[in-house]
Amino acid sequence: MASFDLDGRRIAIADGDTVASAAYRAGVRTFTRSLKSHRRRGLYCLTGDCANCLVTVDGRPGERACMTPVRDRMHVRRETGWPSAEHDALAVTDRLHWAMPVGFYYKVFVRPRWAWEVAEKVIRRATGVGRLPLAGPPPGVKPTRFVRTDVVVIGGGVAGLAAAAQAASDGAAVLLADEGTPGWSVPPGPTRDAIARQLGEATAAGVRIETGTAAIGIYEGPTVPLVGPHELLEVEAGRVIVAAGAVEAHGVFPGNDLPGVWLGRGAARLAGVHGVNPGERAVVIDASAEAGALARTLRDAGVDVTETQGHVVSANGRGRLTGVTVDTPEGRRTYRCDALVLSLGLSPRDSLLRMAADDPVSGAGDVIWPGCTLLEAEQTGRAAGRGELVQPREPDPWPALGAGGYVCPCEDVGIDDLEAAWAEGWTSSEIVKRYTTTTMGPCQGALCGRHLARFTAGRGAAPVATGRTTARPPVRAPRLADLIGGVHEVIERRTALHERHLEAGARMDRSGSWMRPGTYGDVADEIRAVHQRVSVMDVSTLGTFLIAGRDARVLLDATFSLDVADVAPGRARYLLALDEGGYVMDDGLLAALGDGRYFVTSTSGGSDHMEAWLRDRADRLGLHVHLVNQTAQMGAVNVAGPHARDLLAALSDDDLSRTAIPYPGHAQITVAGVPCRAVAVGFVGELAFELHHPRSRSVELWDALLDAGRAWGIRPHGLDALDVLRLEKGHIYLGQDTLPDDHPTKLGLDWAVSMTKPSFVGKPALERIASLPFERRLVGLRFDGTPRRGAPLTVAGAIVGRVTSCAVSEAAGGPIGLGWIRGVDGEFPSSLRSGGLTATVAPTPFYDPRGVRLRA
Amino acid sequence: MSLLIPCPTCGDRPFTEFTFGGELRPLEASEVHADFERVYLRDNVAGVQPERWFHASGCRRWTTVHRDTTTNRVED
Numbered sequence: 001m002a003s004f005d006l007d008g009r010r011i012a013i014a015d016g017d018t019v020a021s022a023a024y025r026a027g028v029r030t031f032t033r034s035l036k037s038h039r040r041r042g043l044y045c046l047t048g049d050c051a052n053c054l055v056t057v058d059g060r061p062g063e064r065a066c067m068t069p070v071r072d073r074m075h076v077r078r079e080t081g082w083p084s085a086e087h088d089a090l091a092v093t094d095r096l097h098w099a100m101p102v103g104f105y106y107k108v109f110v111r112p113r114w115a116w117e118v119a120e121k122v123i124r125r126a127t128g129v130g131r132l133p134l135a136g137p138p139p140g141v142k143p144t145r146f147v148r149t150d151v152v153v154i155g156g157g158v159a160g161l162a163a164a165a166q167a168a169s170d171g172a173a174v175l176l177a178d179e180g181t182p183g184w185s186v187p188p189g190p191t192r193d194a195i196a197r198q199l200g201e202a203t204a205a206g207v208r209i210e211t212g213t214a215a216i217g218i219y220e221g222p223t224v225p226l227v228g229p230h231e232l233l234e235v236e237a238g239r240v241i242v243a244a245g246a247v248e249a250h251g252v253f254p255g256n257d258l259p260g261v262w263l264g265r266g267a268a269r270l271a272g273v274h275g276v277n278p279g280e281r282a283v284v285i286d287a288s289a290e291a292g293a294l295a296r297t298l299r300d301a302g303v304d305v306t307e308t309q310g311h312v313v314s315a316n317g318r319g320r321l322t323g324v325t326v327d328t329p330e331g332r333r334t335y336r337c338d339a340l341v342l343s344l345g346l347s348p349r350d351s352l353l354r355m356a357a358d359d360p361v362s363g364a365g366d367v368i369w370p371g372c373t374l375l376e377a378e379q380t381g382r383a384a385g386r387g388e389l390v391q392p393r394e395p396d397p398w399p400a401l402g403a404g405g406y407v408c409p410c411e412d413v414g415i416d417d418l419e420a421a422w423a424e425g426w427t428s429s430e431i432v433k434r435y436t437t438t439t440m441g442p443c444q445g446a447l448c449g450r451h452l453a454r455f456t457a458g459r460g461a462a463p464v465a466t467g468r469t470t471a472r473p474p475v476r477a478p479r480l481a482d483l484i485g486g487v488h489e490v491i492e493r494r495t496a497l498h499e500r501h502l503e504a505g506a507r508m509d510r511s512g513s514w515m516r517p518g519t520y521g522d523v524a525d526e527i528r529a530v531h532q533r534v535s536v537m538d539v540s541t542l543g544t545f546l547i548a549g550r551d552a553r554v555l556l557d558a559t560f561s562l563d564v565a566d567v568a569p570g571r572a573r574y575l576l577a578l579d580e581g582g583y584v585m586d587d588g589l590l591a592a593l594g595d596g597r598y599f600v601t602s603t604s605g606g607s608d609h610m611e612a613w614l615r616d617r618a619d620r621l622g623l624h625v626h627l628v629n630q631t632a633q634m635g636a637v638n639v640a641g642p643h644a645r646d647l648l649a650a651l652s653d654d655d656l657s658r659t660a661i662p663y664p665g666h667a668q669i670t671v672a673g674v675p676c677r678a679v680a681v682g683f684v685g686e687l688a689f690e691l692h693h694p695r696s697r698s699v700e701l702w703d704a705l706l707d708a709g710r711a712w713g714i715r716p717h718g719l720d721a722l723d724v725l726r727l728e729k730g731h732i733y734l735g736q737d738t739l740p741d742d743h744p745t746k747l748g749l750d751w752a753v754s755m756t757k758p759s760f761v762g763k764p765a766l767e768r769i770a771s772l773p774f775e776r777r778l779v780g781l782r783f784d785g786t787p788r789r790g791a792p793l794t795v796a797g798a799i800v801g802r803v804t805s806c807a808v809s810e811a812a813g814g815p816i817g818l819g820w821i822r823g824v825d826g827e828f829p830s831s832l833r834s835g836g837l838t839a840t841v842a843p844t845p846f847y848d849p850r851g852v853r854l855r856a
Numbered sequence: 857m858s859l860l861i862p863c864p865t866c867g868d869r870p871f872t873e874f875t876f877g878g879e880l881r882p883l884e885a886s887e888v889h890a891d892f893e894r895v896y897l898r899d900n901v902a903g904v905q906p907e908r909w910f911h912a913s914g915c916r917r918w919t920t921v922h923r924d925t926t927t928n929r930v931e932d
Contacts, residue, residue: 146870220928221859236860236870580895612875612910612918619918620883629916759884764891 004074007084013070014275016184020046020053020065021274023076029259029320031055031065033081033128035441036412037094040319042259043278044409046266048179048476049247049349051410051442054130055079061130062442062477066266067180079130090126102417102436103424144232144485149175151385152224152237153207154215154352156182158191158374159365159381160243161198161207166385167241168205175235176202177213177226179476185265187272187297194374198381215244216482217473218356227478232485239360241384242353246346246366250409250447251285253402254314257409260321264294264343271301279339280304283324285312287399289371291343298341306335312402315340345396346370347450354471368392398450407455408448410441418455428465429456439469442477495540496635496698509719512605514541517718524810526717527724530686531811533713534641536705537722543588543607544630544692547614548597551623556598559617561744561753561760562590569594572664572679576752577602577610582743582765586610587734591666591679599666599677599692603734607631617761635698639705640688642856643712648678648689650708661689663855672704682854684725685811685847724807727816730780730844737778737804737818743769747778748844776822778804780844783815785837793832793839795824803834812846859928865915877908880920902926 002013004022011026020043023031030040031053041052046066053065056077065076081088093100101107109116153164156178168174183195203209213228222240226233248263255261260279267278281304284295291307299305310328315321325334348367364384365377369392372380380390401407406414413436426435429452438452439445445452449468457466493514501508506517517538519526529535547556557564560575567573572591579585586606591599602610611629618625639647645656654660654669656678661667666679676691693701706714717725723733732738732747743766744753755766781787786808793801806817819839821828830841843849859871879898885891899905904924911917922931 146872148868234870608912611916612877612912615916616877616908616910616918617883764885764888765895768888768892 002072004070004072004076006076007078013072017070017274018066019055019057019063019068019070019074019076021270021276022070023065024270024278025274025276030085031078033085033088033091034257034412035128035410036100037097038081038088038090038092038128039094039257039412040259041257041409042320043270044261044266045247045263045447046269047185047247047263049443049446050250054442056130059133059136060479061132062479080128082126093126102413102420106435141481142228142231142485144234146234146236147175148236149173149208150238151175151241152177152235152239153241153243154224155243155245155365155367156195156199156209156211157243157245157365158194158198158377159245159367159384160241161195161202162378162381163241163243163364163385164207165198165202165205166382167387168202168207170386172238174202174205174207175210175237176207177210177215177224177228177233179212179214181211182209185269185273187268189272189293189297190374194378198378214476214478215352216476216478218352218359218361219473220359222356222359222361225473225478227476227482232482239362239387240352240356241362241364241381242350242356242367243364243381243384244349244352244367246348246370247446248288248342249344249347249399250451251312251342251344251399251402252405252407252415252451253312254404255317255321256312256315256402256405258315258317258321259319260317260338261315261340262342264288264291264341267339267341268294268297271303272297275301277301277303278341279321279337281335281337282306282339282341283308283326283335283337284341284343285310285326286343288343288345288396294341294343303339306337308333308335311400312340312342314402314404344399347398347446348392348395349446349475350392351444351471351475354468355473355475362387362389363392364390370395398454401451401455401458407451408436408438408441410443410447411437413438413448415455418452422456422459427456427459427461429453429461429467430465430469432456433469444475444477445469445471493541495538496695497538497540497702500699500702501538504716506718511541511719514604516541516604517716519718519720520716522715523718523720523724526715526721527810529713529715530640530684530717530721530725532642533715534639534643534647534709535715535717535721536702536709537638537640537717538636538698538702539638539690540635540695540698541604542631542636543602543604543610544634544636545600545602545607545611545614546597546628546630547600547625548595548628549623549625550596551618551621551625552596552598555614555618555621555623555625556590556600557757558621558759559614559761560590561757561762563754563757564590564592564598567592570665570667571662572666572681574664574752575600576744576749577606577613578744578753578760578762578766580761580765581741582762582769583740584734584738584742584744584747584749589664589679589681591677599679606734633695634692635695635701636690636692637698637702637705638684638688638690640684640686641712642687642853643709644687644689645856647705647709647712647714650711651704656689658855672701672708674701674704676701682729682851683731684722685729685845685851686853687856688854723805724809727805727807727818728809728812728845728847730818730846732778732818733805739820742778745769745774746776774823776801776820777828778818779821779828780842780846781806781817781819781832781834781839782842782846783817783834783837783839785815787815787817787834787837787839789817791834793819793821793834795829795832798824800824800829800832803839809846816842816846818844859923860930861909861911861921862919862930862932863911863914863917864919865917866911869911869914871909873911873913875910875912877910877918880906880908904931 057063078085150172509518577586588601801821
C-alpha cells in the first residue's frame with residue numbers, strides 16, 4: 001500500500017490525498033510551531049492561503065501541505081520546533097511575550113553593539129521557519145518558457161473556466177493557470193458540478209490548462225510569471241483575467257490560533273473531499289451565505305454539528321481546542337467541541353488585480369463579487385472573457401476584531417501588538433505594517449490585510465492612512481530556484497578538438513566562454529617546438545567573418561582604420577577596431593579574397609560584438625553587405641615553426657612558396673584532403689600558417705598534422721606557451737596589456753592607422769586626442785631578474801606604471817615584459833625599478849626584430 | 857518587465873532576445889566639439905525616443921524602435 005514518511009513515521013495514503021489530509025487522518029494535529037511564540041498551529045484554511053501547514057517535502061522547505069498531492073515514498077518533515085514540532089522546548093517563548101515587545105528588532109541589543117551579533121545567531125536558529133538544504137546537490141533550476149497568448153486566466157473555478165471558455169470560443173488563444181487542478185478542493189455539490197461543466201466547455205473550446213501552476217504577479221506588459229511544477233512560464237498576454245476567488249475571513253479572538261479552529265471551506269474540504277472529519281463535535285459560526293452548505297457537508301460526513309450565529313468571544317483549550325464561547329443573539333453560550341468552523345464572509349484574493357492598475361486586467365467571480373452565486377460567477381466570467389470590465393462589488397463588512405488573538409498568525413502579531421504600535425505613534429496602515437510585520441509573512445496579507453486596514457480605520461487614522469497596504473509580487477511564495485529559472489546557465493563553448501586535447505592530457509582553461517588548452521604538460525618544450533621544430537595550436541576560437549556584397553569594401557573602409565584599398569586580393573593585413581572614442585576595441589586580421597569579398601578575424605572574445613557592430617554600421621549606412629559569422633562553423637589550426645612548410649608539403653600538393661602564399665597573405669590549399677584557407681601571419685614569430693577549415697573536418701586535419709609532424713618532433717602548444725611566444729614578438733593581449741582608454745599611439749600601433757583616409761570610426765576622436773599631452777604609453781621591458789606580472793614600476797620610489805605581461809624567454813635572451821609607464825617631468829623614463837629589479841625600456845619585438853624568421 | 861520589440865523579420869519578440877544598442881545617434885558630426893557630444897552625451901529622454909535593438913538571439917538584424925521610456929510601449 002502506498003505510504004509516505006512523516007518525521008520517520010509511515011503514513012498510509014488514500015486516493016486524492018494531499019500531505020495535509022493524509023497526515024490529519026493519521027492523527028497529526030500540530031503541523032507547525034509559530035514563528036516567534038512557538039505556539040502549536042494546525043490545519044486552518046486548506047486553500048493554500050495561510051502558513052500553518054508549511055512543511056519540508058523531499059528536502060524542499062516551505063511547501064504547503066494542503067496544496068501538495070502526496071506521493072508514495074515521499075519524505076515529509078515538519079520543519080519548526082526544537083527538538084520537534086510535537087515537543088518544542090522553545091514553546092517557553094510563548095510565556096516570554098513581555099520580553100519580545102512589538103518592534104523588538106528596533107529596541108533590543110542596540111548596545112553594546114556586539115550583543116546583536118551574538119543574539120542574531122540564537123534568534124535565527126529559534127525562529128519557526130524551515131532550513132535551506134545547504135548540504136547535498138543544489139536544487140535543480142527550472143527552465144523558463146516564454147509564452148505569448150491572447151488571454152491568460154488565473155484561477156480554474158467557475159468564473160475562470162467560464163471566462164476562458166468564452167474567450168476561446170470567441171477565437172482567442174487562452175491559457176488558464178490553476179494552483180491545483182480545477183475543482184480538486186471542492187466537496188461534491190452544485191459548485192463542483194458547475195466546475196466540471198465549465199471545465200468540459202473550456203477544454204472543448206481549446207483552452208490550454210496549466211495545473212499546479214501559480215501566478216506570482218502581474219508585471220507591465222502585462223507579463224504574468226507562472227510557477228509550474230516543472231518550469232517557469234513567462235506569459236506575455238494581450239489581457240489578463242483574474243479569477244483567483246476569495247479567501248474566507250480570518251477570525252480574531254482569544255485562542256483563534258488553536259489547532260481545531262478552522263476556516264469553513266477548509267473543514268468542508270477535509271470532510272467532503274478527503275473523507276477525513278476535522279473533529280467529532282463541531283460548532284459552525286454562521287455569518288455568511290455559504291455557512292449552511294458547509295455545515296451540511298460536515299453533517300453528511302458524520303460530524304455532530306452545532307450551528308450558531310454571533311461573535312466568538314474565545315476559543316478555549318490549551319494546545320488544542322476543547323470548546324468555544326460565543327455571544328449569540330440569545331446571549332453568551334459556551335459549547336464543548338473539538339472543531340470550531342468559521343464562516344465569517346469572504347475577502348477577495350485581489351492582490352493581482354490591485355498591482356495591475358494600468359494594464360488590461362479584469363476580474364471575474366468572487367475576486368470582484370465576493371460571495372457571488374454560481375450563476376453570477378459564470379456571468380462575470382463570460383463578461384470578462386468577452387473583454388468587458390465588470391465593476392467590483394463592495395465585499396461584506398469585515399468581522400470585528402475580538403478582545404485578543406492573533407491578527408497575523410504568520411508573524412505572531414496580536415491585537416495587543418497593533419495597539420502597542422499605535423500607542424508608540426505609528427498611525428497608518430503602511431507604517432504599522434512595517435513596524436509590526438503584519439502582512440509581511442508567507443500569507444502576504446491574505447488573512448490579515450483587511451484586519452490591519454480596519455484596525456487603523458477604527459482608531460480614527462486619516463483616510464489616507466487606513467487603506468489596504470500596497471499589493472506587490474510575489475502573491476504566492478516562489479522559491480529562489482524558481483526566480484532564477486532559465487538564468488543559471490553557464491555557457492561553455494568547446495572547439496571540435498576538445499576531446500583530442502583531453503586525450504593528450506591538456507589542462508583546459510576557461511577563456512571567455514571558450515575552453516582552451518593551457519598546456520599539454522611541458523610549456524618549455526612547447527615553446528622550443530615552435531622555435532626549433534614544428535608545432536600546432538587549436539585557434540578555432542578566433543572570431544571569423546566572411547564579408548561580401550556590393551558594398552563590402554565601403555563598409556570596411558568606413559569602419560576600420562586601415563586602407564582597405566591597399567590590401568590586394570591574396571594579401572592580408574593587421575586590423576585594428578577602434579570605437580567612437582578612438583580607443584582600441586578589438587584587433588584581428590583582414591584578408592582580401594578577391595571579387596570584393598573579405599575574410600576578417602577578431603579576438604576569441606570579441607566575435608559577437610564585432611558582428612553586431614558591423615551589422616549595425618552596414619544597416620545605418622544603408623549598405624548592401626552580406627556578413628556571415630563563421631566563428632561556429634570554422635575551425636582553425638595554426639601550424640608554426642621552422643618546419644611548418646615542410647609539414648604542410650608532406651600533406652599537400654599545393655604550392656606553398658611565398659609566391660603562392662605571401663607574407664602577410666593567404667591562399668586556398670588542400671591539406672590531408674581538407675580544404676583550408678591558409679593565412680600566413682606572425683603572431684608567434686616563426687614561419688606559420690593558420691589553416692581555417694570546416695569545423696567538421698578539424699579532427700582529421702589535426703590527426704594528420706600530428707601524425708606527419710612526428711618526423712620533425714611535432715608537439716602541440718597551448719595558451720601558456722602562446723603567452724611567451726607572442727610576448728617575444730611584443731604583441732599585446734587586448735584586455736591584459738590594454739586599458740579601456742587606450743588609443744593606438746599609447747600602444748605603439750600608429751602604423752595600423754591611416755589618418756589620410758577620409759573617415760573611419762574614431763578618426764575625429766584621434767584628431768582631437770592628438771593635441772592632448774601624451775601621458776602614458778605601453779613599452780617593452782627587459783629585467784635583470786624574474787619579474788612579476790602586475791608589479792609596480794617606480795622611478796625614484798614613485799610609482800609611474802606597472803608590468804602587464806612578463807616571461808623569462810630563452811629565445812629573447814632573458815626576462816622580458818610589457819608595461820605601462822607615465823611621463824616623468826615631460827619625459828618617459830628609460831630605466832625603472834620593479835620590486836628589487838631593474839627594468840629597462842627596450843624596443844620590441846624582443847625576438848627576431850626584423851621578422852626574418854616569419855617571412856621565411 | 858515586459859517589452860516586445862518589433863523585429864522586421866521575426867515580428868514582435870520578447871526584449872530578452874535582443875541586445876540594446878542605445879539611443880539612435882548620428883553616425884558622424886561635422887566638427888570636433890559636435891563629435892565629442894555625439895560620442896559622449898545622451899539625451900536620456902523621459903518619453904518616446906528612437907533607439908537601436910539587435911536581435912541577437914534571433915535573426916541577428918538591427919532595427920530602430922520608438923519606445924516610450926516611461927511606459928515601455930513601442931510605437932508602430
